[in-house]
Amino acid sequence: MNKVISSPIRWTGSKKKLLNEMIVMFDTNKKIYVEPFLGSGVVLLNTLKNGLFDEYYVNDINPDIINFFIYISEDFNNFSSSIENLVNLYNSLSSLELKSEFYYQTRENYNLEENNFERATLFWFLMKTCYNGVYRKNSSNKYNVPFGKTEKVILNKDELMVISKLVNKVNFFSKDSSDFLDFLKKDKEVDFTNSFIYCDPPYIPQTKSMKNQTLYTKSVFNQVDFKNELDYYGDTGASIMVSMSETKEAIKLYQKNYDKVNVVDIIRIVNPKKRLKSREIAFLNFNIENIH
Ligand SMILES: C[S@@+](CC[C@H](N)C(=O)[O-])C[C@H]1O[C@@H](n2cnc3c(N)ncnc32)[C@H](O)[C@@H]1O
Incomplete structure (x- = not known):
């Protein structure tokens, strides 16, 4: 296999x-x-x-998925550092209660964010920490998935680098x-x-x-x-x-x-x-x- x-x-x-x-x-x-x-x-x-x-x-x-792959491919160092900062901040919080607050604040930031780079960073983080890895929006077009009680987010930069290299010849689009x-x-x-x-x-x-x-x-x-x-x-x-x-x-x-x-x-x-x-x-x- x-x-x-x-x-x-x-x-x-x-x-x-x-x-x-x-x-x-x-x-x-x-x-x-x-x-x-x-x-x-x-x-x-x-x-x-x-x-x-x-x-x-x-x-x-979903433009955030597409932007995620584009940034990984074209701006690896900046993008992976931005993710890493978020992960370090989250993992340094001492209780699940604080992590929950952090999650809901990040979710709100994501829903307000207009910059594509920031949105792609927050999106990746939410997918790691939300309940069941679900992407769902409510009727007002806001991402509304609850916290998934993740204790620790693992970021493997080497794996991301492998993916960055794999996708570098791919043409990405976000359309219907x-x-x-x-x-x-x-x-x-x-x-x-x-x-x-x-x-x-x-x-x-x-x-x-x-x-x-x-x-x-x-x-x-x-x-x-x-x-x-x-x-x-x-x-x-x-x-x-x-x-x-x-x-x-x-x-x-x-x-x-x-x-x-x-x-x-x-x-x-x-x-x-x-x-x-x-x-x-x-x-x-x-x-x-x-x-x-
Ligand atoms: C079943 S999932 C694909 C899962 C994927 N094969 C995987 O292994 O992760 C369907 C995808 O279609 C996207 N989608 C839904 N409606 C769409 C549309 N009208 N045009 C393009 N993509 C759409 C969703 O955002 C979702 O990512």
């Missing part, structure tokens, strides 16, 4: 545990890698580590997924016939509470529109892989033109009491047997 490199950002829905199963399905006959929903970046990092493609274009609607693909086509003139597009979009909600959560964040993602856009790139010649949790809706949506493959069965914890058994699947528009 190939050792998986971790992302410096904890993220809900991270594909870290599925990477070895997934990466063998990537269409490496193509030379260009496109990822519209980057999240923690763990899929990108392992794709880079294995040297699977020559050119990389990645995106997430449709605008991103459109931008690559029109402005960057990316050759989609030579591209592999890996998509891990927001999941189709399965339970009432998950549906409410999606609505709460006001980020209802239109799965049907996105699938129709993907079909356009598929028709152009791009190889496409879409990660999903197995649901009737997902299968109905992707059954035409895509093959369903099982990745792995997992237990998803929806809330502390409810455990959903679910199967991670992927839809592919290319023949897996042709990958070399």
